[in-house]
Amino acid sequence: MFNYKTYKAYLDSSKPKVVLLMIFTSFIGMLLADPLRLNFEILILGNLGIALMSLSAGSINQLLDQKIDSLMQRTKRRPLVTGVLSTKNVVTYSFLMASTGFFILYYYINTLTAWLTFGSLIGYAFIYTLYLKRSTPQNIVIGGAAGATPPLLGWTAMTGQIDLIAIILFLIIFTWTPPHFWALALYRKEEYFAAKIPMLPVTHGEQYTRVHITLYTLMLTIVSFLPFIINFSSYFYLAGALILNLIFIFYVLKMQISKNNFLANKIFNYSIIYLSALFGFLISDRYLVLIMDIKNFF
Numbered sequence: 001m002f003n004y005k006t007y008k009a010y011l012d013s014s015k016p017k018v019v020l021l022m023i024f025t026s027f028i029g030m031l032l033a034d035p036l037r038l039n040f041e042i043l044i045l046g047n048l049g050i051a052l053m054s055l056s057a058g059s060i061n062q063l064l065d066q067k068i069d070s071l072m073q074r075t076k077r078r079p080l081v082t083g084v085l086s087t088k089n090v091v092t093y094s095f096l097m098a099s100t101g102f103f104i105l106y107y108y109i110n111t112l113t114a115w116l117t118f119g120s121l122i123g124y125a126f127i128y129t130l131y132l133k134r135s136t137p138q139n140i141v142i143g144g145a146a147g148a149t150p151p152l153l154g155w156t157a158m159t160g161q162i163d164l165i166a167i168i169l170f171l172i173i174f175t176w177t178p179p180h181f182w183a184l185a186l187y188r189k190e191e192y193f194a195a196k197i198p199m200l201p202v203t204h205g206e207q208y209t210r211v212h213i214t215l216y217t218l219m220l221t222i223v224s225f226l227p228f229i230i231n232f233s234s235y236f237y238l239a240g241a242l243i244l245n246l247i248f249i250f251y252v253l254k255m256q257i258s259k260n261n262f263l264a265n266k267i268f269n270y271s272i273i274y275l276s277a278l279f280g281f282l283i284s285d286r287y288l289v290l291i292m293d294i295k296n297f298f
Contacts, residue, residue, distance in 0.1 A: 009079040010093055015058035021272065022150040023051050028279045029154025029169055035286050039158065045108045046157035050150065052101030053117050057146075059094040060125035063087065065133075072191040105157075113157045120149045137203040140185075144177030151279070168226045173275070175220040179213045179252070180271040186210070186264040210256050213267070217252045221245040224278060233285045240281030244274050 030043055062069065062080055066087075069075035079085040098121060105114035123146030132139040151169035156162060185192055185199040186209050192199045201209040224241045227233040251270055255263035 005084075009084040010059075010089075011055075013059045013062050013079045013085060013090055013093070014055035014097075015061070016055075019051060019054045019058060021276065022054050022147070023047050024276065025169075025173065025279055026050050026150035026154035026157075028283050029151035029166065030158045031154075031283050032151075032165065032169075032286055033155045033158035035283075035290060042109060042157055045104055046113065046154065049101045049104035049109060049114075050117055050153050050157075052097045052104070053121050054101075054150075056094045056098035056101065057121045057125040059090050059097070060121075061129045063090045063094065064125075064129045068195045068197060071195040072188070074188060074191060109157050110160045112160060112162075113153055116149060116156060117153055120146045120153070133197060135198065137198045137200045139198070140178050140181045140200075144174050144181075147177060148173035164230065165227065165232050168223070168230070168232075171223050171226070172220070172278070175216060175223045176271065176275055178216040179220065179248075180268060180275075182209055182213050182216075183264040183267040183271065186213070186261050187268065189261070206259070206261065210259070213264075214252050214256055217245075217248055221249065227282060233282060234289050236288055237281050237285035240285075241278060244277055244281075248274055 027043070027047055030046060031038070062078055065075075066080045069078050070081045075081070080087070080090060102114055102118055105117055124143065128139065128143030128146060132143045136142070148170050151173065152162065152166045155166035155169065159166075182200055186201045186206060189199075189201040189206070193202050200212065224245060225238065228235075228238040228241070248267075248270065251263060251267050255261075255267060
């Protein structure tokens with residue numbers, strides 16, 4: 001019988017917190033594309049399709065990572081590891097989520113968004129999980145491309161095309177991903193070592209990882225200013241981005257100087273707040289500019 005426990009197990013197998021952040025950024029991408037003429041059919045069905053395919057990708061990732069997950073404290077309670085769900089359960093669930101999501105995007109949104117989302121699913125669920133994660137310490141850098149697509153997908157869902165700002169939104173998440181995950185890898189280094197996953201702290205050491213977290217954070221700071229540089233956003237966004245980046249850099253430099261890996265966990269948690277707030281400033285700025293333009297018109 002299908003009950004709450006079973007439902008929760010399927011949801012947990014899909015990494016719902018990660019998917020929620022992805023859908024938030026895809027939603028912002030949609031609003032940024034056309035803030036005044038909102039197409040609610042695209043807003044609802046577009047995000048539903050992207051969410052279903054993202055849930056499928058998360059489940060496939062856990063399906064392929066069962067052995068690794070069983071060796072790590074952070075993941076050993078996942079449904080497949082504990083036996084709450086079987087491999088057959090998750091294969092069926094993942095297929096249904098992916099096929100339904102693709103159908104929605106292909107027939108109700110547009111083919112570009114459908115195929116880009118499908119490419120992201122393949123990139124994360126198979127190329128990253130099966131190959132990159134297990135073979136190179138640059139797994140997060142290369143594999144981060146799949147996880148950086150949601151705002152771009154939101155943009156293409158609304159417009160049917162890829163524009164410069166959509167690429168910048170992609171680049172923001174792409175450059176955010178390495179310091180975000182390397183901070184977690186630094187904090188959980190022993191678990192990744194036990195699971196034989198070649199994360200950067202395992203293969204190149206803690207100091208090397210801290211330096212690269214610092215470099216990517218500085219790179220992220222520059223990339224996050226691009227919406228203002230190309231005149232897409234105003235000084236309101238620039239101020240918000242500046243504050244968020246200064247806090248990020250402060251934490252990273254503090255960890256670099258103190259060599260304290262407990263700060264890595266704080267950086268990991270802050271990076272999630274950072275990304276959410278940055279996209280929040282982006283859309284708030286967009287609407288503030290529109291309001292000012294309307295006032296000036298009258």
